[in-house]
Amino acid sequence: MLPENGIGENMKQYRSVKALIIILLILPISNLFADDITSGEKLFKQNCTACHTMTSARLVGPGLEGVTDKYEKEWLIKWIRNSQELIASGDERAIAIFEEYNKVAMTSFDFSDQEFSDLLAYLANPPVIEEAIATSNNIPIEEGMSTSTKLMIISLVLVTLVYLLVSLKNNLKSALGKDTETIPETLIGQYSLFISNNINVIFVSAIFTIIMLKFTYDGLMGVGVTTNYQPSQPIEFSHKIHAGQNGVDCNYCHSSARKSKHSGIPSANVCMNCHTYINEGSITGTTEIQKIYDAIGFDPKTRTYIDGYVQKPIEWVRIHNLPDHAYFNHSQHVVAGGIECQECHGPVEEMDVLYQYSELTMDWCVECHRETEVQMEGNNYYTHLHEQLKEKYKGEKITVDKMGGLECAKCHY
């Protein structure tokens, strides 16, 4: 037993010494590298990622995977310092890159020698990119049972119950030696017994009438009101991602809301302001963004538009629709009124799929016009009129209806 133990102990000591030596050997080297690489990474992220990735994927410029193997250090430094000079000097490789990337001149960077060596160290040792393990796509969507399924189950239970009770009754009757009845016979018998009493009939029909009236009333009030209308759209565009998480202003895409009756649906070129370079979404991957490219003929691989492509419109489903006999103007409300988009459209920046938030009924319009004060500050156009109004309604709140905001012809003409 003992000698064996001794050998084990020796082995352990020997191993740990070996490990220590290896660690001591590696440490200074990796430390040296680590320093260079982290400050190189910082430089890269501050200056280069707008146009380059560290993979082979092309952005504005080429992906930089393995550049340090393709070009010598001196050449790379010259290129980064001033690529235009290098091209002008007739360097063949420089000219080839310039031609391949649509003659876009790269910004010149005046880094110090130390910064250059840091940056090149980072380029030679890019971080290992971890594969994303779980994609949010695969999360199963749990949905509650639909109302009709529930109703069906309840009615099935009721039918079974009737069947069981009747057969129970029949069993008892046959045990007593009486005549048995079929299910319809029982039901009809019970039914005529029930309606033979007048109070029963009155009671039931009263309840029935109330329910019917309620349904009819709700149904009629709902005619032409499409609150919560939430159709699925041809492209699964998420306002939550764009307006919420990325904080893009509503006016960036709906730029005509300030100028026109309509808050315009952005044409695809506005999408392309960002999606020329952002080709993959965080939830739907490339499928939904590809639909923009399909509509306008853009090839995300080469980042060019396809020649002679027949473009087709993206047919968004309209959600907010006023009847044609009611006039509404966005610019009037957004610019003169200074109303936030969310006041009528609700928390759009939290909606993945857009729905109609407000009723858009006349009652809804009128109520707001009765309560909203007129925005007089910074509106020099109507100074004279505003003075008159202030004179007329001394001390009172001057709301939209006080200056004719409830006139029929304001909206119906």
Added chain:
Amino acid sequence: MKYRFIIICSIYLLVTSCSNDGRGYEYMPNMYRSPSLETYGKNKIFNDSINARKPVAGTIARGYLKTFNYGPSLEDYLLAGEHAINPLESNSDNISDGEALYSMFCEHCHGPDGAGGGSITHPIYSVVPYYNDDKQKRRSGTTMSELKSGHIFHAITYGLNAMGPHASQLTETERWKIVLYVQELQKYSNE
């Protein structure tokens, strides 16, 4: 018989009132969908059936007279920097208009002070040149802080690499207002 009729009616109403994904009922549908063309609708007149038309080639819409006659090329960019003049006066009204427009159209990429930190989360747009940068030479041959109004107007109109062109979203007057505000930000110091 009477009861049976009521029961059938109510079942019918129950079934028909349950759909939630359609638009529901409209009163007088032809008042909702009148024959006049809606902005984004379809029509039978044009081959592509799109109601939203482009302006006729060679025409200029009222209020859209050109104040900037340079093309997208680098030569034109340099020329614009030298020669283009902002038709607007640099007064506080124009600058504050420019600021409001800047917050709608530029801030999410360039940040509130034009020195980065915009709300866009994508890595490509986490790196933008700072307007007040006075070290890095750019395609203009100058630093960002020395860009002329023509350079800035050109960049807004035609874009540059990862920054898209904003000509379709902003009128020329609005662009000149933004230029005035960006020129304020060029003087901004983050110390």
